[in-house]
Amino acid sequence: MAKGNPLQQQLLKAGLVKKSQVSQAAREQEKARHGKGPAAPTDSQREADRLRAEKAERDRAIEAERKAGAQAQERKAQIRQIIETQKVARDGDSEYRFNDGTLIRTLLVNAALRRQLAVGSLVIVRFGDGFELVPRAAADKIRERDAGVIVLDNGQNKGHDEPSTGNAEDDAYYAQFQVPDDLIW
Numbered sequence: 001m002a003k004g005n006p007l008q009q010q011l012l013k014a015g016l017v018k019k020s021q022v023s024q025a026a027r028e029q030e031k032a033r034h035g036k037g038p039a040a041p042t043d044s045q046r047e048a049d050r051l052r053a054e055k056a057e058r059d060r061a062i063e064a065e066r067k068a069g070a071q072a073q074e075r076k077a078q079i080r081q082i083i084e085t086q087k088v089a090r091d092g093d094s095e096y097r098f099n100d101g102t103l104i105r106t107l108l109v110n111a112a113l114r115r116q117l118a119v120g121s122l123v124i125v126r127f128g129d130g131f132e133l134v135p136r137a138a139a140d141k142i143r144e145r146d147a148g149v150i151v152l153d154n155g156q157n158k159g160h161d162e163p164s165t166g167n168a169e170d171d172a173y174y175a176q177f178q179v180p181d182d183l184i185w
Contacts, residue, residue, distance in 0.1 A: 079146060080127075083138070086138035090133060094109055094111065098124060120153065121155065123139035124152040125142060127149075139153060
């Protein structure tokens, strides 16, 4: 104990610390003085770290894609359930024609269903290979999930101005003619 730190010796003499504590502190100081710092990473370690990071990123991307697919499937199932539970029974012998993209489709409806379609209280939606009629409330729920399923919604444009021809004089002239909503073509 001849070589110890003078402060440590004074603390030992005063009885404030034990000899084992002084020895432990001395060993830790010696290790800190002579101890090695962290070794520089080798090329193989850097390559392994890079590969681990790439794999983790790929795994995150795959998981995100899987979650997006699962959410899309869930939305489709919700839409299918809404249509199955809310669809309106179709009957009648009158043809109702509507646009489905570039094609003209036909549904057989009665006069009451035709009026409801014209005013927008019923909406035509795509269901499997065919089409179904659903009430406006159900159509709004479907639109929240996937607006592409809705084929015809005459009530969606309510509150918007009538389409313009671009010429104010023509618009004023044609405004005097009433076009029926249930025009059969």
